[in-house]
Amino acid sequence: MEHSAIDRAAEILMRSELAAIPTETVYGLAGNALDENAVAKIFAVKNRPFFDPLIVHAGSKEAFEPYISEWPEAATLLAERFWPGPLTLLLPRTSLISDLVTSGMERVAVRVPNHRLTLELLSRLSFPLAAPSANPFGYISPTRPEHVAAQLGDKISFILDGGPCTVGIESTIVGFPDGVPTIYRLGGLSVESIEEVVGKVEILQNPNRSPGAMAGHYAPTKKLLLGDVADMLKSYPNAATLSFKNEYPSPYLRVLSPSGDLTEAAANFFRFMRELDATPAELILAETLPEKGLGRAINDRLRRARS
Numbered sequence: 647m648e649h650s651a652i653d654r655a656a657e658i659l660m661r662s663e664l665a666a667i668p669t670e671t672v673y674g675l676a677g678n679a680l681d682e683n684a685v686a687k688i689f690a691v692k693n694r695p696f697f698d699p700l701i702v703h704a705g706s707k708e709a710f711e712p713y714i715s716e717w718p719e720a721a722t723l724l725a726e727r728f729w730p731g732p733l734t735l736l737l738p739r740t741s742l743i744s745d746l747v748t749s750g751m752e753r754v755a756v757r758v759p760n761h762r763l764t765l766e767l768l769s770r771l772s773f774p775l776a777a778p779s780a781n782p783f784g785y786i787s788p789t790r791p792e793h794v795a796a797q798l799g800d801k802i803s804f805i806l807d808g809g810p811c812t813v814g815i816e817s818t819i820v821g822f823p824d825g826v827p828t829i830y831r832l833g834g835l836s837v838e839s840i841e842e843v844v845g846k847v848e849i850l851q852n853p854n855r856s857p858g859a860m861a862g863h864y865a866p867t868k869k870l871l872l873g874d875v876a877d878m879l880k881s882y883p884n885a886a887t888l889s890f891k892n893e894y895p896s897p898y899l900r901v902l903s904p905s906g907d908l909t910e911a912a913a914n915f916f917r918f919m920r921e922l923d924a925t926p927a928e929l930i931l932a933e934t935l936p937e938k939g940l941g942r943a944i945n946d947r948l949r950r951a952r953s
């Protein structure tokens with residue numbers, strides 16, 4: 647059953663069509679990264695602007711050798727320590743990677759995802775997979791196969807069902823301008839974990855041409871207000887509410903982690919945003935989390951999603 651699902655995904659990808667694939671972070675909308683037809687379909691299905699480049703996925707660091715011209719030492723250290731895992735590296739590309747994938751930039755974003763089915767799938771393919779998150783451009787990212795089916799189901803050939811994503815927020819993106827490890831997007835690997843390996847890192851607030859880091863991303867359809875939830879509920883008693891660990895008197899309440907665990911909060915974050923967006927409430931109230939560990943990445947998304 648599982649094998650036949652992987653076979654099916656492999657066969658679809660080999661004929662330049664798209665399949666949704668599970669990863670530990672979020673579901674990806676995958677196509678052959680070396681085939682411009684497949685890559686163009688990704689942009690079309692997501693309604694994604696061509697200036698927003700894609701992440702390329704492979705099964706191991708070695709599998710990237712033909713596509714990367716140079717590995718800064720810090721990149722090698724990070725890849726060896728955290729791959730497979732929620733870490734994307736921005737590295738200089740070779741000519742095998744097209745301008746369409748990188749939006750003309752000289753560096754390509756690469757990552758080895760940590761999901762058993764997708765690693766098995768990658769081991770059967772002779773090419774890497776370009777895969778953005780499998781949501782329409784700008785909307786909440788999918789962490790379950792049914793999220794993909796609800797939004798893109800009629801536009802893609804196949805969804806490889808790998809269950810719920812365990813990390814739940816996108817990979818952390820690290821580049822090395824002038825050799826300095828620099829975070830372009832906060833994500834599922836904490837800043838603290840990265841700094842244990844390479845020392846102090848820079849964090850870019852508004853990275854040039856990294857639309858995943860733009861305001862208005864990850865946004866629900868409803869208006870989202872960020873602040874003191876107890877206070878805001880006095881003005882909007884019927885609002886839907888996303889809390890970190892406390893109960894509030896909201897008619898539609900989701901508590902990210904009753905025990906205050908930031909990793910658990912990340913795993914629930916996008917699903918709860920979707921569920922609150924689907925309630926009859928007119929708006930969503932949310933509060934920021936402690937600014938450490940995965941709390942930073944969740945706060946980053948909340949700030950960009952707010953109205």
Ligand code: TXA
Pocket residue numbers: 669671672673674675698699700701734736748751753754755757759777778779780815816817818819830855856857858859
């Ligand atoms: O966890 C993840 O990273 C997921 C899973 C599917 O791997 N993918 C993901 O892809 O989040 P996407 O397309 O939703 O976000 C990728 C981000 C975009 O904001 C894009 O601008 C940035 O990566 N990016 C990709 N290539 C880049 C490049 N060459 N230079 C700078 N930023 C780049």
Ligand code: MG
Pocket residue numbers: 778779787858
């Ligand atoms: Mg995305």
